Amino acid sequence: MNAPLLIELRTEELPPKALNQLGESLAAGVVEGLEKAQLIGSVVDYEVFAAPRRLAVLVHDVKSMQDDQHVIKKGPSVAAGWQDGEPTKALQGFARSNQVTIEQLSQINDGKQMVFAYEFTQEGQPLSVLLSEILNQAIKKLPIPKVMHWGSSTFTFVRPVHGLVMMHGSETVAGSVLGLTSQNWTLGHRFLSEEKIVFQQAADYAQQLLNEGKVVASFAERKARIEEGLQTAASELDAEVAFADGLLDEVTALVEWPVVLQAGFDERFLQVPQECLILTMQQNQKYFPLLNTNGKLINRFLLVSNLQADNPIHIIEGNERVLRARLSDAEFFFKQDQKSTLASRLPKLADVVYHNKLGNLAERVERITALSATIAPMLGADVALAKRAALLAKADLLTDMVGEFPELQGTMGKYYALHDGENAEVATAIEQHYWPRFAGDELPDNIIGTVVALADKLETLIGIWGIGLIPTGDKDPYALRRSALGILRMLMQHNLRLTPLLQAAANTFPTGQLADDTVAGVEEFMRARLAVLLQNTYAQDVVAAVMGGKVENLGELTARLEAVSVFKSLPEANTLAAANKRVHNLLKKAHLSSLPAINPELLHEPAEQALYQATEALAPEIQAALAKQDFQHALTVLTGIKAKVDAFFTDVMVMAEDEAIKYNRLALLLLLSRQMNAVADIALLNE
Structure with missing residues (x-):
């Protein structure tokens, strides 16, 4: 007989940030076990349930007995x-x-x-014989970094487990898991439901919990209810919800019966930078701040309660009281910090160790400042402003507010710099020098900010790499990959060259402090990261061809990639790419890297004479196109010599017995290679 199969583990409060993944993983493990036991068909239909005090899965159409x-x-x-x-x-x-x-x-x-x-x-075995072991194996595969014991039990789980439901249709499946015997009942909401919820049918699980237990068992359904409630409440106030990454999921994992409530705080707290208030509400209290149509914080907020009351005033007032204390702390930190200027904090940076092999934070700031002075002229930025911004960039790390909320580093520096009377560009740069903070984050829109952001990330990358802390596998404690991508994006935006900047960064460190091969190693690492970045948009062989050309000015990359993509689609591209590969192999075999003078008198064959004349004629046209960054034209003109290249390889023996003739022909091929690879190494293009 086929029927729905219900499994529920009733627990104490599960870790909110892991709840959804635990539910999905348990369901996947159970389904995998049922498939291996051949108790379900190839098309599997199942529902996942994950609430603060339970993980469950309902698998439809499960056999009661294996087939023979x-x-x-x-x-x-x-x-x-x-x-x-x-x-x-x-x-x-x-x-x-x-x-x-x-x-x-x-x-x-x-x-x-x-x-x-x-x-x-x-002979097939019954579900009752197999299910306990299937569930045990699914539990073992759960992504639980740390397990715990409870009571006198020898069993372990992420949280104590107090109930087990295993039902197939209307029947309770006998079995024992984690020391618990299977049953057909569970408990509902901790406060809103008191009676046992007895299931007559496994398929009734979610509806009975909802009606009798005041529990929305589905994580996805609870999340949708919360989001709808937040949006409705916000629209009533003509405001928008300030969502934070992961906050909605975390709140969904904290409540079984979500009720969205409106609350408020004293308007005087709006004098504190809104980033501080928003972070306090989101991070400490799991509240949802509200913004007006101009993106400014208002003194109202939304909270998600796990209780339903006829008059929720006590719930609202209790949350307002807790938030008032938090906001008072933020207000105090802000006022205290403003009593000292950022500049007055600089000497104390010497007391903060950056890294035992790289010195203290004051020494790091000196390096960033020196590097900023080098980069600023490259971007046409004011050197004095760049140096000032770099000098003050890390001073807010010593403030009380950043000590309480490290996420506000840079942001608070901007506010304090403005309070101190610093130049507005300097203040903005202090905030933006941390940008981009993550993949896809926005780049600095302030030129001084770009200068200091580059200096900061280059100093980190060169310094940490230079003392041997190179990223390996998934280990990258200093986020060098993230720094590299941020640098590359800024270089591409501002048409800057990579190698000189890496060398300039290395020059800010004392002689002998870094490994000798630091610059070369970092450059290779960054070019590999760049290739990965570009492959998100362009074909792998197109990226390889352009990167193979060792482009220095990264601002040209997009235009080169677009040009090569178009060239690849031309009918002559495959033949020219194949010819280029052949040229590469011949030159590599002959170890010819420098261009000897070509003697036209030694070009005896009509095919080589024609190729020489065509290649010579191409040179000025390609150089003119490169000067204008018209890479499309520089590649397209190559199609005009396809026939001459074909004829050369058909009619001419390159490796002639006469050494003079051989090297003259190789010199011709080297000249041809340089023309063909002026934009990209087209030999790397696939058919």
Whole structure:
């Protein structure tokens, strides 16, 4: 008989940030076990439930009994199992291991040879015999970094488990998991439901919990309810919800019966930078701040309660009271910090260790400042402003507000710099020098901010790499990959060259502090990261071709990639790419890297004379196109010499016996190679 299968683990409050993943993983593990046991078909329909005090899965259309199975166990080959008219030890051992005689074995073709086999019918087992072990195996696969014991039990789980439901249709499936015996009832909401919820049918699980237990069991459904409630409440106030990454999921994992409520705080707190208030509400209290149509914080907020009350005033006032204390702390930190200027805090940076091999934070600021002075002229930025911004960039790390909320570093520096009377560009740069903070984050829109952001990330990358802390696998504690991508994006935006900047960063460190190969190693690392970044938009071979050309000015990359993409679609592209590969191989074999003078008098064959004339004629046209960054034209003109290249390789023996003729032809090919690869190494293009 096929029927829905329900499994529920009733627990104490589960870790909110892991709840959804735990629910999905448990369901996937159970389904995988049922599939292996052949208790469900190839098309699987199941529902996942994850609430603060329970993980559950409902799998539709599960068999109560396995089908009988025809089993074939393969043994040794016939040749190896029967020799000189007698069974070998291998065949005897195979029969003995299956508790049968040799006469009971059959011979089958396994697709390669004839082998001995034991064929039998294995009787199917009932679900009740298999389910406990299926669930145990699913539990073992859960992503639980740290387990715990409870009571006198020897079992472990992410939180204590107090109830187990295993039902198939209307029947309770006998079994024991985590020391608990299966039952057909559970408990609902901790405060809104008191009676046991007894299930008559497994399929009624979610509806009964909703109606009798005041529990919305589905994580997705609870999240949708909360989001709808937040949006409705915000629209009533003509405001928008300030969502934070992961906050909605976390709140969804904290409540079983979500009720959205409106609350407020004293308007005087709006004098504190809104970033501080928003972070306090979101991070400490799990509230949802509200913004007006101009993006400014208003003194109203939304909270999600786990209780439903006829008059929720006490819930609202209690939350307002807690938030008032939090906001008072933020107000105090802000006022205290403003009593000292950022500049007055600079000497204390010497007391903060950056890294024991790289010195203190004051020394790091000196390096960033020196590097900013080098970068500023490259971007046409004011050197004095760039140096001032770099000097003050880390001073807010010593403030009380950033000590309480490290996420506000840079942001608070901007506010304090403005309060101190610093130049507005300097203040903005202090905030933006941390940008981009993550993949896809916005780049600094302030030129001084760009200068200091580059200096900060370059100093980090060169310094940390130079003392041997190179990223390996998924280990990157200093986020060097993130710094590299941020640098690359800024270089591409501002048409800057990578190698000189890496060397300039290395020059800010004392001699001997960094490994000798630091610059070369970082450059190779960054070019590899750049290739990965570009492959998100362009074909892999197109990226390889452009990167193979060792482009220095990263601002040209997009135009080169677009040009190569178009060139690749031309009918002549494949032939020219193949010819380029052949040229590469010949030059590599001859070890010819410098261009000797070509002697036209040694070009005897009409095909090589024609190719020489065509290549010479191309040179000024390609150089003019490169000067204008018209990479499309520089590649397109190559199609005009396709016939001459084909004729050359058909009619001319490059590796002639006469050394002078051979090297003259190789010099011609080197000239051709440089023209063909002026934009990209087209030999790397795939057909």
